[in-house]
Amino acid sequence: MTELLSEYLPSWLVVIVLALLAAALVISFMGASALLYIWAERKVSARMQDRLGPTRTGPFGLLQSLADGIKLLTKEDTTPAVADSFLFRIAPYLAFCAAFCGFLALPFGNGLVSQDLSIAVFFVLAVLSSEVFGVMLAGYASGSKWSLFGGIREAAQVVSYEVPRSLSVVVPICVSGTLSLTLMGQQQTGWFWNWAVFHDPFSFVAFFLFFITATASCKRAPFDLAEAESELVAGFHTEYSGLRWSFFFLAEYGSMFAVSSLAVLLFLGGWHTGFLPFEPTERLGYWWGNLLNSGVIIGKSTLLILVMMWLRWSLPRLRIDQVMMTCLKYFLPIGCALVIGVGLWQLYLASAIGEETRYVLAGASVLFALGVGLSLFRPVPGEWKRA
Amino acid sequence: MSFPVILFLIVAATTTFSALGVVLSRSVVRSAVWLLGALIGIAVCYFLLGAEFLGAAQLIVYVGGTLVLMVFGVMITNQGPFAGIHTKPVEWILGGSVASLLFAFLVTFSLRAAQPSPVSNVDTLPSAGPIGAAFLGVPDERGTAFLLPFEIVSIHLLVVLVAAAYLARAKRRPAAKVESHG
Numbered sequence: 001m002t003e004l005l006s007e008y009l010p011s012w013l014v015v016i017v018l019a020l021l022a023a024a025l026v027i028s029f030m031g032a033s034a035l036l037y038i039w040a041e042r043k044v045s046a047r048m049q050d051r052l053g054p055t056r057t058g059p060f061g062l063l064q065s066l067a068d069g070i071k072l073l074t075k076e077d078t079t080p081a082v083a084d085s086f087l088f089r090i091a092p093y094l095a096f097c098a099a100f101c102g103f104l105a106l107p108f109g110n111g112l113v114s115q116d117l118s119i120a121v122f123f124v125l126a127v128l129s130s131e132v133f134g135v136m137l138a139g140y141a142s143g144s145k146w147s148l149f150g151g152i153r154e155a156a157q158v159v160s161y162e163v164p165r166s167l168s169v170v171v172p173i174c175v176s177g178t179l180s181l182t183l184m185g186q187q188q189t190g191w192f193w194n195w196a197v198f199h200d201p202f203s204f205v206a207f208f209l210f211f212i213t214a215t216a217s218c219k220r221a222p223f224d225l226a227e228a229e230s231e232l233v234a235g236f237h238t239e240y241s242g243l244r245w246s247f248f249f250l251a252e253y254g255s256m257f258a259v260s261s262l263a264v265l266l267f268l269g270g271w272h273t274g275f276l277p278f279e280p281t282e283r284l285g286y287w288w289g290n291l292l293n294s295g296v297i298i299g300k301s302t303l304l305i306l307v308m309m310w311l312r313w314s315l316p317r318l319r320i321d322q323v324m325m326t327c328l329k330y331f332l333p334i335g336c337a338l339v340i341g342v343g344l345w346q347l348y349l350a351s352a353i354g355e356e357t358r359y360v361l362a363g364a365s366v367l368f369a370l371g372v373g374l375s376l377f378r379p380v381p382g383e384w385k386r387a
Numbered sequence: 388m389s390f391p392v393i394l395f396l397i398v399a400a401t402t403t404f405s406a407l408g409v410v411l412s413r414s415v416v417r418s419a420v421w422l423l424g425a426l427i428g429i430a431v432c433y434f435l436l437g438a439e440f441l442g443a444a445q446l447i448v449y450v451g452g453t454l455v456l457m458v459f460g461v462m463i464t465n466q467g468p469f470a471g472i473h474t475k476p477v478e479w480i481l482g483g484s485v486a487s488l489l490f491a492f493l494v495t496f497s498l499r500a501a502q503p504s505p506v507s508n509v510d511t512l513p514s515a516g517p518i519g520a521a522f523l524g525v526p527d528e529r530g531t532a533f534l535l536p537f538e539i540v541s542i543h544l545l546v547v548l549v550a551a552a553y554l555a556r557a558k559r560r561p562a563a564k565v566e567s568h569g
Contacts, residue, residue, distance in 0.1 A: 011390070012390035015390065084414065084416070084417070086417065087416060087417060087420060090420065094420075094423075117439050117443075118439055118440075118514040118515065119439050119440050119443050119514065119515050122440070122443045122444075122447070122515070123439070123442075123443040123446075125447065126443045126444075126446040126447035126450070126451055127446060129447060129451035130446065130450045130451050130455075132451075132455055133423065133450065133454060133455055133458070136455065136458050136459065136462070137416070137420065137458070139462070140416055140458065140461075140462055141416070148462060151462060152459070152462055152463060155455060155458070155459045155462070156459070159452075159455060159456070159459075162451070178516070179514075179515050179516075
């Protein structure tokens with residue numbers, strides 16, 4: 001791409017054009033995926049509550065999010081009289097910018113990344129952790145006690161959950177020995193037992209720890225105390241309406257995708273299907289291979305997001321003391337133990353029983369998934385059948 | 388003017404503007420937002436120089452940690468609706484003279500220390516791997532290792548953590564007097 005453009009344009013213009021192209025792609029991806037995920041969220045919740053969900057707008061209600069978007073665009077953009085109007089207006093954009101910047105270092109394929117940083121993992125974690133700033137400002141600047149409570153809860157929760165989240169990220173970094181997401185993806189080429197999650201028992205546990213703490217740092221239920229509607233009206237976004245309100249949700253769905261694809265890249269084989277024992281870009285060429293790669297990575301991340309939705313509509317909301325206790329008393333010690341454990345494993349056990357562990361963990365996981373899948377087809381006991 | 392210099396000028400102008408906003412703003416939290424701009428500007432400067440690790444560390448420590456804690460502190464300690472700062476003229480003069488002295492010192496010092504024409508050398512700055520190795524005592528190509536400073540900083544941080552835990556511990560009330568019934 002750079003070579004092609006530099007034949008026609010001066011080098012500084014190439015940089016600007018490529019930057020604009022990458023930014024436009026990321027923003028349109030965030031917008032389009034948020035529309036689809038909001039639709040999916042409504043369908044999933046409807047399914048779990050034995051309802052139908054949106055049906056009128058388009059096939060299967062697919063255009064519902066678009067209709068919502070038009071409604072939000074035409075809504076009046078109000079600011080409370082007592083609010084600090086400058087901070088109130090800027091807060092949604094801060095939250096959105098943080099989620100957007102997270103995408104800059106996320107690879108969607110082998111070399112398909114806006115900016116291939118050598119410390120991509122660190123950068124993504126750093127940027128995503130600053131999303132909380134926008135939410136806190138929204139809570140503070142609204143001039144409403146419900147918003148303030150929401151903001152305080154959000155700050156306490158996210159700052160605490162960042163610690164075990166970072167500790168669980170250290171585990172795959174120890175295994176791969178790099179901070180570059182592209183290199184990490186390349187290391188997991190081939191069959192699915194090469195994925196980092198099956199590398200050793202500590203990585204296996206670290207994946208679940210990362211997923212739970214990432215759910216918490218996206219303020220998704222059961223950790224959505226910042227907007228607990230039964231206690232705080234709507235928490236930090238009580239006073240927002242119209243397009244500013246929707247920016248918070250663009251940021252939320254964007255960061256959900258960002259942490260899910262981070263989990264995929266760190267643990268679940270990145271852009272590899274797990275069934276093709278070669279790197280797709282080498283066999284199929286750069287563009288066709290990366291088309292497959294980005295499809296795989298978006299598919300895997302969508303699966304993780306569906307799990308987040310499943311959790312949201314299954315579990316009741318935790319209390320704030322339960323949230324903090326889970327983090328500080330359980331996740332933090334588990335995270336420390338995992339980091340020490342994986343260090344010892346790499347030093348003493350990896351060369352002895354590394355290969356066997358991969359096969360055992362991968363095999364057991366596949367058997368478990370198969371068992372759950374087969375149990376869907378078991379004969380239903382007589383008294384459960386509808387009359 | 389070359390393209391990197393123009394980019395740097397844009398970033399530097401934004402950073403300076405935000406830094407002025409920090410000083411001139413009347414509200415504590417608005418100052419914090421301007422500080423956010425200044426800190427991000429400095430991080431972008433590091434990225435422009437190719438020091439990616441330093442830039443990301445700046446973001447995670449100052450933006451994700453310090454700023455969030457500052458606003459959090461204002462949110463839970465504030466008595467009125469929005470906290471304001473009222474600066475007296477004496478404080479303006481005092482702060483302004485200290486700042487201009489420091490600025491003059493830094494300008495003369497950095498102009499003497501650095502070469503007059505900075506060349507953006509993106510590929511020569513080490514990434515996280517060599518930095519980590521140097522911290523663990525493995526000398527880099529120039530023969531420098533940072534094991535002792537690293538250990539001193541680690542122990543310093545540990546002491547700070549222990550002190551913080553000590554300060555924040557639950558205060559036990561002196562055992563209530565057991566009154567004899569009878």
